[in-house]
Amino acid sequence: MRQLRTLRIKAHAKINLFLNVVGKREDGYHNLETVFQSIDLHDEIILRERDKKGVVIQCDHPDVPSDSSNLAYAAAQAISNSVDGMGGLEIRIEKRIPVAAGLGGGSANAAAVLYGINELFSLEIMQSTLMRIGRDLGADVPFCLIGGTAFGTGIGNILTPLSPLTDVPFILINPGISVSTSDIFRNLHIPLTKRAKESIIIRNCVEKRDTVGIGKNLYNYLEIPVFSKHPELSEIKSHLSMQVGTLGALMSGSGATIFALMQNADSAQRCQSHFKNTYSLCMTTKTCPRGVQIDN
Numbered sequence: 465m466r467q468l469r470t471l472r473i474k475a476h477a478k479i480n481l482f483l484n485v486v487g488k489r490e491d492g493y494h495n496l497e498t499v500f501q502s503i504d505l506h507d508e509i510i511l512r513e514r515d516k517k518g519v520v521i522q523c524d525h526p527d528v529p530s531d532s533s534n535l536a537y538a539a540a541q542a543i544s545n546s547v548d549g550m551g552g553l554e555i556r557i558e559k560r561i562p563v564a565a566g567l568g569g570g571s572a573n574a575a576a577v578l579y580g581i582n583e584l585f586s587l588e589i590m591q592s593t594l595m596r597i598g599r600d601l602g603a604d605v606p607f608c609l610i611g612g613t614a615f616g617t618g619i620g621n622i623l624t625p626l627s628p629l630t631d632v633p634f635i636l637i638n639p640g641i642s643v644s645t646s647d648i649f650r651n652l653h654i655p656l657t658k659r660a661k662e663s664i665i666i667r668n669c670v671e672k673r674d675t676v677g678i679g680k681n682l683y684n685y686l687e688i689p690v691f692s693k694h695p696e697l698s699e700i701k702s703h704l705s706m707q708v709g710t711l712g713a714l715m716s717g718s719g720a721t722i723f724a725l726m727q728n729a730d731s732a733q734r735c736q737s738h739f740k741n742t743y744s745l746c747m748t749t750k751t752c753p754r755g756v757q758i759d760n
């Protein structure tokens with residue numbers, strides 16, 4: 465009997481260095497302009513062939529469903545509906561990315577499953593097809609498939625890769641507040657300014673690897689509605705901004721994680737030591753050139 469194969473994949477979290485809402489669409493979604501950045505923080509996804517048909521899923525985090533409502537399960541189902549050749553599959557998720565934290569954990573898991581199934585069953589699905597399937601699962605899934613540094617328009621799914629920012633240190637702080645992305649967007653006022661110039665400026669800073677410039681031009685429109693509901697997040701941002709070695713601080717996605725771009729690894733370490741006893745989550749991380757990668 466043939467041995468059943470196993471694949472371990474790292475599913476990386478993302479932060480948004482820039483995020484503006486530029487309009488509401490007829491389908492209810494919003495058009496965005498955003499600069500995505502993959503970070504080192506990742507979940508482990510273990511895919512194992514089964515001798516029985518169908519998909520089973522298991523996750524070690526109490527707030528993440530271990531059934532068909534898990535985005536990773538939906539990703540496997542979407543592949544099995546689109547192409548022939550996928551056998552039975554077991555998915556195990558070892559969760560490290562905080563949940564509902566604006567770090568794209570569910571999207572990263574879905575992207576890892578799309579990528580991993582293609583490898584595990586040698587399906588030879590083209591990247592463009594994986595991206596299309598991913599987009600139907602969630603706006604951030606296409607970015608998680610390509611990873612690195614990229615500019616996103618549309619709902620965040622139309623992507624232009626930017627020069628990768630390598631080994632740039634960050635601090636992440638989350639005081640344990642989870643924010644529902646759909647709630648934030650449902651009650652959103654469309655901003656009056658498109659901030660097209662600001663978006664070009666930060667992309668130019670990324671292209672030049674000008675981390676001081678990136679730090680000065682970090683922007684997230686969603687801070688307005690989220691900070692008005694959770695003022696403590698605005699305080700965290702101010703405290704982080706005042707630390708020696710902080711080049712800029714911002715909320716990621718729809719929150720509630722606040723990140724700080726740090727001058728170097730030493731200042732990131734010092735900053736983490738300063739805050740680690742105050743917040744339930746306070747960690748150092750760094751930029752990563754990939755969204756998903758096989759972990760041998």
Ligand code: ATP
Nearest residue numbers: 527528534535563564565566567568569570573645
């Ligand atoms: P989004 O902005 O897409 O909501 P997020 O990064 O803020 O993403 P996630 O960690 O993806 O938040 O979790 C959002 C919701 O999705 C949670 O309520 C969680 O229970 C649910 N969920 C479903 N599948 C997953 C998964 N594989 N990993 C994490 N959350 C998942």
